Amino acid sequence: MGVRPLRTATLAVVSLLFVGLADAALRTLAAEASSSSLPSDASFVFDGNSSDIAQQLYVRHVAGDTADSIELAVVPTAVANRLDPLNIDFNTLPGLVQRALLWDTGFALAPGGEAVQMWTLDGYSMAELAIPQEDVIDAQCTFINCTQPDDVTVYYSRTCRGDNMTSVSRCVVDEFDDPGAVSYAGMMWSNGGDPDMAPLIRLRNHAWTESYGASFSVYVVHTTSAEDDPAWGTCPSGYASLSVPCHRRDNISDTMAAALSTPTGSAWVTTWLEQYDESDSGFNWLRLIPVILGTIFAFAICILQSSGEPSQEGSVEEWGVESSRDVE
Template structure:
């Protein structure tokens, strides 16, 4: 799906396309099959496919918080580099999917912790079936869920026996959380956004009086889980059980288990999903840098176009207004056509072929300038005519040289100045 940037300035709108990264044919995951929309997949404890659950919740419009102050492990960063993705720009759901699919979970301190698989299992099938759990001598507690299906959890089970059925090994770490929840649980809320979180379960068993340590991968927050040998309440994960997986710790494993553990390999379909859906917002490829430059250039060009259109509009408006003013003045009784045309085009007055030039105004240069057919007692010093010929005083020039108005002027001696109203660089205004 194409994305666009909507650039709107001063009422002008420009749509700038933003290109998403296309999967190259050389990408191993380009043809990987994504989970089907018609799939009957449910995260109910029969599998540990958290990535698929997160994919469906993402498509359903769910979201999750990003991991705060997260230190990306080296192997996870290597995969991010291959996918050309920035961890810190990925949304929370995408972070969880990539984390789990790459063989990691988080501790209660929000630190990444590595997971290895055993006996050929993958990250999607670490869930221990009920039959295998009971085969090692463990009993189960049965709880009803809102969907009329059951959730199972460990009841009576020695730590050593439980680990016989475990399918994973977890990197040892110091856990400050004291937890008393179950270490093996099936069932699950179909709408849950799981977060793979590891807790250390350490206890002395009352049956054989031995100390046991089991690392368990939980998928919901502690407040969403019931205590051991209890069923979930309505306010705990909506009354559903939640997947919990028992695992060995690297601190206490046999040489046989140590040699059997394998690093998780990310799945191609998760890589394809993340690149297709998130490279536009979390990409780190050089193409994205070129795109940013292109985007800036496009925005700058759009702004220049808008400014140019605005300037043209302003120029045309001013020109139309000037024409209106000219037409008004030509029709005014104080502006004779021949005279105003002379003002408008000085070369016009020099053309002797123009008829009726004799009716234009006459200025006689002497000590004073007098006007034809008017009261000659009204006189003006000659230098004013040159002053009023300037472009800034054109209107004053027109009014001053109008034969119609000259006869209506008051003599300077008859004017009595009472009070100055305003003074400025261009003159003064008086009350007379």
């Protein structure tokens, strides 16, 4: 093969290599962007039909809302594992970010303030734990209807056996202590909500004994304060709020236990957390790959071009061309 065909083939190989590697790098960056972009859905409304508490807290955080910091005696390992690579201390995060991180990682807060592990059932995510009213109706529960300040009709469960309610539940909560459970009179399920609220992740144990002797205990996540949560059988003075009933971890079958899913957290929440990265390692080196490859490609072309041209001082015989004098 002559020099020029060899040079052309080499340039073609280098070009294909450059295009392939650059395309792979750009595809990786595009995949990261699509999976971890911060929420931008203007149609999202926190109205009690979704348990996407993390997104609502992000919306309120961006709007300028604040909340007291959450002080945990023990930060859950799953939460720490998300923060450690970013060199973030949980206690330094804003209150709403702390709350969103806990929920997104599968935790709610017990009356004593400790973070309690949650699991999901049937493949649901933490954003999909709100039980539709139709399911609660199928569980043979009754309701009271209330009207919010925005004239929207919302519902609270009124009469319902504990096992009927948990039959349509989508979550399981680890055991926790609730000293006020015996005297607590609240409602296990509700929808509705203030679109401008910053939801809480407050756990309560709904425990009672029916007149016929059956005893029940249902763990419920309440998204509003105790002061704003109406007593059983009454409507709130303002907006309603989402309530999410869950199974107790110590009261499920082995079959159900084997089917539990442990929340791992959303990519977009990790992206949000990166804003609080206290290290210098937040730069994505993948972004340099196209630049580096471009430099190598240009350098290779220069070398091949310079090596492919005969010097003016060189002999033409060096390039395999007969001298006119030899022909003569």
